[in-house]
Amino acid sequence: MTGTRAWHLKARPTGLPDMSHFELKPLDLPALGEGEVRVENRWLSVDPYMRGRMNDVKSYAPPFELGAPMQGGAVGTIVESHSPDLAVGDTVFHMMGWREQAVGPASAFTRAPAMGVEDFQWLGNLGLTGATAYFGLLRVAEAKPGDVVFVSAAAGAVGSAVVQIAKAKGMTVIGSAGGAEKCAWVRELGADAVVDYKAQPVVKGLMEALKAIGADGIDVYFDNVGGDHLDAAFAAARNGARFAICGMIEGYNAGPPPAFRYIMRVIAARITIKGFLYFDYLSEMPDFYRDMGGWIASGAVKSRETVRDGIEAAPQAFLDLFAGANVGKMLVRL
Incomplete structure (x- = not known):
């Protein structure tokens, strides 16, 4: 022994x-x-x-x-x-x-x-967190060039990877983070706008961010938080928006979140919501290593x-x- x-x-x-x-x-x-x-x-x-x-x-x-x-x-x-x-x-x-x-x-x-x-x-970025970002954004949400993408917890491990992958693929990105330091980091990663959820309600911040970038809504929401962030995404969703549900960390140590104020927009906007695990895509890991390895080598992903x-x-x-x-x-x- x-x-x-x-x-x-x-x-x-x-x-x-x-x-x-x-x-x-x-x-x-x-x-x-x-x-x-x-x-x-x-x-x-x-x-x-x-x-x-x-x-x-x-x-x-x-x-x-x-x-x-x-x-x-x-x-x-x-x-x-x-x-x-x-x-x-x-x-x-x-x-x-x-x-x-x-x-x-x-x-x-x-x-x-x-x-x-x-x-x-x-x-x-080459492990579980990077693969979660990659498959969630590109496979689950089917994000494509030109999409407006909203990412919660954008200064975290998964969220920061989502921001950079989206930018590398030609998307417009709004990230949410808490506090000046984290928001500055998200901007450094290339986000087009940032919502500081500690400074104002998320719905208000997201609507202001959309106005600042000249967009009328989001096409993709990458969820790491749940709660008010998910509700804000319902409120801002364009028709046919796709939501990739990854984390919902807000509910890990508490009970179910309060009823969403804007969830009825799922019907009118024909929103697709899908939960996922990166294990669902293990057969595609060679694609992930090729793309992520290239982005890291070029400096596109930090x-x-x-x-x-x-x-x-x-x-x-x-x-x-x-x-x-x-x-x-x-x-x-x-």
Whole structure:
């Protein structure tokens, strides 16, 4: 056995979790069996969807088990291998995060393609967040050049990627973010207008943004927030608008949102609303790597990370997502 440390879910939260729901404990890893590898994790991802896995309910991902190591995206280095498919020194990404080391079959780890990017990009623009942005915008919402796109949480990991992909594809973009610093970052990413939801109601801000860019409505809404942002999108939708529903983070730690004031526009504007997961598009990942890799290489897509150091920092980094403490991707560096 080899010792390491991992975060475990100690109790299931009601509402917003706090540090009492997590416990950092030693984890004994077994000796490698045939076809297995040992990985030293270097970067951990914390993401809003993990909140849903803390509930004991059926969903698209199984709930975290009480008293068991938690899971999440990670990037690391192979330090021991009993597999012909992965060699010591290979960089891999996988879903055995929230821990310092991981052991498992080689099939549970993906060797990072040689694309000359920093390792953490496999958790960001070249990972789950970038792929979510890419498929949600281009496949789910079927966004096309000339569309007016509204993106909520545009300074976050997924939202910032959506803004840049949309601009790279010739679309007009309105992003929503909270506070001057985040709004400035969204403008730097190329957004044509920005709504500061902390400064005014979202509906009012979106209508003013549309007037400023000379548009009479939106064709696409990429939802990361739900709540008032989704309601504003209903209010501003053009006929035939398409909504890609990704996150709805506003409801993760609270009950159902209040009734939408403008939801009846779904009928008159013939709005299409579709929820999705990036796993739905795994067969198209080569297209994503080709396009995103090219955009990163050309500078059309940039990233910004909020980094916390040490395994001890993981739960607070996760909790800070719900306080809007991150700009871009939230990462934990080991």
